[in-house]
Amino acid sequence: MAIDIxxxxxxxxxxxxxxxxxxxGLTALFGPSGAGKTSILNMVxxxxxxxxxxxxxxxxxxxxxxxxxxxxxxxxxxxxxxxxLFPHRRVRANLTYGHDLAGPADRWMSLDEAAAFLGIGDxxxxxxxxxxxxxxxxxxxxxxxLAGPEILLMDEPLSSLDAARRGDIMTVIERIRDELKxxxxxxxxxxxxxxxxxxxVVAIGE
Amino acid sequence: xxxxxxxxxxxxxxxxxxxxxxxxxxxAFALAWLxxxxxxxxxxxxxxxxxxxxxxxxxxxxxxxxxxxxxxxxVGRWLESWFGVSLMFRWTGAALAAAIMALPLMxxxxxxxxxxxxxxxxxxxxxxxxxxxxxxxxxxxxLALPGVLAALVLGFARSIGExxxxxxxxxxxxxxxxxxxxxxxxxxxxPGGEAMVTRLALLSVALSLGALILSExxxxxxxxxxxxxxx
Numbered sequence: 001m002a003i004d005i006x007x008x009x010x011x012x013x014x015x016x017x018x019x020x021x022x023x024x025g026l027t028a029l030f031g032p033s034g035a036g037k038t039s040i041l042n043m044v045x046x047x048x049x050x051x052x053x054x055x056x057x058x059x060x061x062x063x064x065x066x067x068x069x070x071x072x073x074x075x076x077x078x079x080x081x082x083x084x085l086f087p088h089r090r091v092r093a094n095l096t097y098g099h100d101l102a103g104p105a106d107r108w109m110s111l112d113e114a115a116a117f118l119g120i121g122d123x124x125x126x127x128x129x130x131x132x133x134x135x136x137x138x139x140x141x142x143x144x145x146l147a148g149p150e151i152l153l154m155d156e157p158l159s160s161l162d163a164a165r166r167g168d169i170m171t172v173i174e175r176i177r178d179e180l181k182x183x184x185x186x187x188x189x190x191x192x193x194x195x196x197x198x199x200x201v202v203a204i205g206e
Numbered sequence: 207x208x209x210x211x212x213x214x215x216x217x218x219x220x221x222x223x224x225x226x227x228x229x230x231x232x233x234a235f236a237l238a239w240l241x242x243x244x245x246x247x248x249x250x251x252x253x254x255x256x257x258x259x260x261x262x263x264x265x266x267x268x269x270x271x272x273x274x275x276x277x278x279x280x281v282g283r284w285l286e287s288w289f290g291v292s293l294m295f296r297w298t299g300a301a302l303a304a305a306i307m308a309l310p311l312m313x314x315x316x317x318x319x320x321x322x323x324x325x326x327x328x329x330x331x332x333x334x335x336x337x338x339x340x341x342x343x344x345x346x347x348x349l350a351l352p353g354v355l356a357a358l359v360l361g362f363a364r365s366i367g368e369x370x371x372x373x374x375x376x377x378x379x380x381x382x383x384x385x386x387x388x389x390x391x392x393x394x395x396x397p398g399g400e401a402m403v404t405r406l407a408l409l410s411v412a413l414s415l416g417a418l419i420l421s422e423x424x425x426x427x428x429x430x431x432x433x434x435x436x437x
Contacts, residue, residue: 045333046333047329070332077333078333097336097344
């Protein structure tokens, strides 16, 4: 399923613009910090509105001159840099948050499958504040997958982790790419990460 | 320990204070949400109006209520002709005066807790399929809840202590509008009333102190979603 993007947005002094088609696999948006990579993910997710352009997934239009789907109707999973787990819900309730809201036909993974896939089965009763950085990021990934998205956005999901944990999470991301065959838009400024993970690289520059 | 008359005063105070804060709760929350989340013309004026009872002499607030809710006042006349209700010299009037005086405190406390909610969590909820309404009920409100409860307790304590606006608006009628502070004031005017004053004053101190400690505890429990993950 191709993701077709041509957007521009003025943010203060600078204009963020991007135009690319992302095929299957992992598409890395690669560029220096402050180039607007996260803003592009936010536009795809519907959290930021572009000034002009279009965003399409397959034959579904998320945004163009006439259409502007709200985030909850886009079926776009988002793994944030800082996890953003809900602090007042246990891990289980974090994981099922989007799952319970998705239509039964849209879900393609059960809680048990996600827990096994990510190795977080014994974290279900824990509170987010008691998790390590790597555990929190796994839960955040599981929460996004369980909502039944058609694509996954990942915003520097490794940046808060130490070297050992980075390797673990990269393996998880490869399995999402290869086993689940979920298209991924992946933001990074780290060459090594991009070399290892990316099927396709889109340079986002000044 | 307390005479039946004194128990009646305590019961009336609790009734007035309870009705005042429960009726004010939705209004105070809506105002706090509006002031915390939106920029609109007249925001500064609204903010000032909400805070006015905090700085105005209470007797002036009571007098304004008297003008508005009196039999010939704009609101009073309307209440009288449509519902046959008058707040004058009734405990409901005392509750209204207490509510007006408690409003600024409640809005302040709620606003702080709403501003403490990490809005990025609401964005995360939206990407997981939550409508703005669902995100409000499942994310924003629960995260702000300890602050809302603290505001409730604080407002309740303020209501029970209300004196100036109450005595101006609904007078000092035993069994109807004579709440704790008014009863203490009355007992002070009566020779030999010192024992009653002491008992009621101690009771006031206990109630206020308990409310302050409880609201402080609730505020400390507010996490607002700004937690970090430890390794």
